[in-house]
Amino acid sequence: MPGGLTTMETSSESPWVFLYTLANRFEADVLSDVLEREGIPFFIRSFVETAYDGLFVPQRGWGQILVSARHLPAARKLIASVLESLASPSLYESLEDVDPSLWEEAARLDPEDVCRRALVHWDPHAAAYRIPFLSGSFRCLPQHRSIQAEPGLVSSRVDFQTGLVLLHYLLEARQVPPSGRWIxxxxxxxxxxxxxxxxxxxxxxxxxxxxDDAQRFAKASSMLGGIPVDAGDMAFQFLVLPRIPMRMIYWRGDDEFSPAVKLRFDATVSLHLPALDTLWAMVNLFVRHFKAAVKRI
Structure with a gap:
């Protein structure tokens, strides 16, 4: 196979023709799963996995899907429907939308190994993990496919993104300490x-x-367990999950620039949450809790 061409399903049919430019691995995973289930032969050509990703990815996208010419019309209709569904705000909102295989895999984990890797706590009587999150914690019961917000959290909402982040953290967190390098x-x-x-x-x-209310920023940060650090006009470091520290940096506005905030992650973050869509969901959870903290002030 040529460099960067990954076979997702083999076929003797040819030629292969372009179907769609992928923005990221999440799209690749979703669309390849749909094509495979429909029995449509395809290739994923990933530019990220080649030696040329620095040149190709910004200009040409994460990668491409190619299908056999005979299946092109059917594949076009299929992915158009899937992409429209992905854009729908009604999808992936409820905890019930979490992939059942994540619950099943989490239920098979060795609690001792999970606690060592992820620095969480296991309650054998309830078959539940207690997962610290900012100033509070969640209880995750994989066998019952349930997550509960515990006292100390400023937001008690439990939804699809909550389940996605916590389950992937239990499954993927590694026994690796922070590097101290912020990116x-x-x-x-x-x-x-x-x-x-x-x-x-x-x-x-x-x-x-x-x-421009720096004190409001500081109070909300402290409410979430943030510790002041030296960066920007004001900054705090948070322990979002036990292995995932994060910093938020605040700049006051002036005559030339509006107020702004930026996030910085320890360089080990992708070891604990390797999928970028999961990391994005974690940031969404953090923002939700921060906004809830600000509104409490």
Whole structure:
């Protein structure tokens, strides 16, 4: 096979023709799963996995889907429907929308191994993990496919993104301490392509709430367990999940620039949450809790 061409399903049919430009791995996973289930032969050509990703990805996207010429009309109709569904705000909102295989895999985990890797707590009587999150914690019961907000959280909402983040953390967190090296989202592997457009971090909502009120920013940060650090005009470090520290940096507005906030991650973050869409969901949870904290002040 040529470099960067990954076979997702083999076929003797040819030629292969272009179907769709992929923005990120999330799209690749979703669309390849749909094509496979429909029995449509296809290739995923990933530019990220080649030696030329630095040149190709910003210009040509994360990769491409190619299908056999005979299946092109059917494949076009199929992915158009899927992409329209992905854009629907009604999808992926409820905890019930979480992939059942994630619950099943989490239920099979060895609790001792999970607690060591993820620094969480296991209650054998309730068959539940207690997962610290900012200033509070969640209880996750994989066998019952349930997540409960515990006292101390400023937001008790449990939804699809909550389940996605907590289950992936239990499954993927590694026994690796923080590196102490802080990076922006664009420095995370493939982050420069993924964290744009619909996947840009929703930080403007925080900016609008705190505006030029640095003390409000500080009080909300402290409410979430934030510790002051030296950066920007004001910054706090949070322990979002036990293995995932994160910093939020605040700049006051002036005559030339509006107020702004930015996030920084320990360089090990992609070891604990390797899928970029899961990391994006974690930031959404953080923003939700921060906004809830600001509104309590």
């Amino acid at each position: 922006g989202e664009k420095e995370i592997p493939s982050g420069h392509q993924f964290f744009t457009g619909p996947h840009a971090f929703p930080l403007q909502g925080i900016v609008e709430l705190v505006a």
